[in-house]
Amino acid sequence: MSLENTSVPASFPSRGSILEIEEGREFQPKFDEHGLMPCVTQDAATREILMVGYMNAEALRLTLSTRLAHYWSRSRRKLWRKGEQSGLAQEVVALLVDDDQDTLVLQVRLTGGASCHVGYRSCFFRRFTTLGQGAGNELTFLEVAKVFDPHAVYTTDQHGQPLPPKP
């Protein structure tokens, strides 16, 4: 039996009543039909949303026990520890769960000042330029410059494919 299995439960509690799930003090998670839960990751200090990833039960167990963010890559179909290739890890400060316990919020401290594989601090580095009656499809950049050069950090993109050329 591995250390992870002795430190956190090997399986999570099963689902109880709606009242237990929505207002109880026990974690009774619902993984989707692919065995995954979406996880919103935000900077613990600034509350900036950095990324949205997915966790299976194993990624969640490892995140809880090691206090380092682990995710399931849907495109590469493998477990990954954030930063294992780039060195840009996420140290866990808190893990929150929503009312119906099918979604997580991970509050983290970045070890490398950035989280997005494109080179920006947050994956959400663009917003719609206009809203309301005049809304179009134009995006405005929120970050003026990249924090790091992805070509210096990664050999492949997050899907395991070669990096696109520099813009």
Added chain:
Amino acid sequence: MSLENTSVPASFPSRGSILEIEEGREFQPKFDEHGLMPCVTQDAATREILMVGYMNAEALRLTLSTRLAHYWSRSRRKLWRKGEQSGLAQEVVALLVDDDQDTLVLQVRLTGGASCHVGYRSCFFRRFTTLGQGAGNELTFLEVAKVFDPHAVYTTDQHGQPLPPKP
């Protein structure tokens, strides 16, 4: 043709190259196999994460044109405007998109001081009590009291079912 269709494009641009998607200035969204995009909704001022919902193209178009948050309910299989039953609406301040353009962040101003159908300000009102080697399944409440009584606001829960009894 309705007002919404004249104010925002009836359909969104199709996907281009990885470089266009990840570093371009045009919205080129990817909806999943159910025609949905996850949307993380946060308080525009405090950056608190309030909820995670899902939008289809119509919900996204209505959110952009009316500046009021609209979602697709996966359990009720219908479009809904946040607050249409409870009065607790979300006014849109900004809409962000991530690197590969399959996830949204909606920054909002709450009209009623709360967002969660259970009665709390945020749906993420609980966190894991302990992390690391001693991590268990116990949750700690982050909000000490409900903002509103759901029995005074809703007749059914978010799945269209009768509300559970008060705890």
